[in-house]
Amino acid sequence: MATQLKKVVAPSGGDYTSLEACMNANEQNLVTADKYFDVEISGDWTSAPDTTVVTLHNYTCDATRKITVYITGDAKHDGTFYGNAKAYVLQAATILSNNTASEFSTFQDMLFDGNSSEGEAFLNLGGTDGGDDATIKRCIFIDFTANTLSSAATQNLLVENCMFIDCERSVYAESESTTIKVYNCTSLGGDYGFLRVLCQNCYSGEHSTEDFFTLAIGSDYCVSADTSANDECTNNTTGKTSYSDYFENVGAGAEDLHIKNTSNNLWGLSGTDLSGIFTDDIDGDTRSAWDIGADEYVSGKVVIKSPFPTFFNT
Amino acid sequence: MAEFLIRAKKHYMDDYTEEQISNLSDDQKSAFDQRIQIGDVVVVKPDGWQWGKEECLPTFDIIKVPAMSYEEAKKYEQRKEEILVGMLKPTITALRRYKIIDGQIIDKIDDSKLLISSIK
16 A cells, blocks of 8 residues: 655745755655655745746656645635735746656645746646646636646646636647646636637636637536637637626736626526536535636635734623 | 755666666656756755755755855756757756856856855
């Protein structure tokens, strides 16, 4: 039975202070070592941003001996990019993978800042030669100037419950033989939204060229600001351009893409049930109505932004 | 002022035999060629950085360079990228362009050397 290799990345008290140092130090054949590699990112990152580009290579993984990068405690975002100042943000932002190292790997609950200068957030992630998926879930990407997520030929990638804000191209498959599945994601602003990928339950709007472009067969239940959802998806709604009516905040530097009502009320469309793949949304809330996009609307939910209020016992 | 996290331990693939190397796929061979080398600059942080428990020997060494600003030092995290024959775009040929050996920063592309005043 595989044993756990666990490392902690934190601004203080952890094993490493950057994700790159952690991934660099532990490169190995996890299958031969019979280990699965858990990387926990924790702590208060307010004054210690991670600004070193990450390269993920020279690992060998399989379905049980794989890499999982996850966030805990203060370092976890609140479903927005700016809501939790302590959250971990990878600012240098390219996670480059050019072999089977990332096959089966999972990255979750991370924030990625392209600073309007970095090209890609993830490049060539996923298994090769028909291999299994890498997974990116509940992540938020902002201000990337090229393909935010992209994969070369025959690579497989699953993207779920992610938000893309002002990214030039949110998710892009360089080859039609690539299988990138994009489920319940939201893309607002930039040049293109989702290109040559399989999209289900996605919202894409405010892109200068197209919200959806040449999607894969099977794409369905999508909403666009332009007419492209109608070109690419059987069930769709188009022309949804009243962004401030849909999302909590669309102001530059304060974006909050939680939806203000159910997607059926906002756009006249709910998504398809994907509970065979996942059951939550970007906040970890359980999905029931299967709203379009990364957020499942929860009636009456009060989101308390940090710093948290202090309650006095009187 | 800046501090450099330097790779001090050899890579597990350095001991690969010719047969093991020949069995690598093209992608794996590319990653093998790019692997980290002893002396490579892995991470640059500002002066006084509180490094993690495993950011030390035997895997890493820390070199303090008081005469260099953090902003200037950050460039030493660059990858080695070259335009190969028949390619239009640069290809990453090594994980890092720069390494520090014996108090010198060595540029792997033009083999230039920059003497630095450092503290281990």
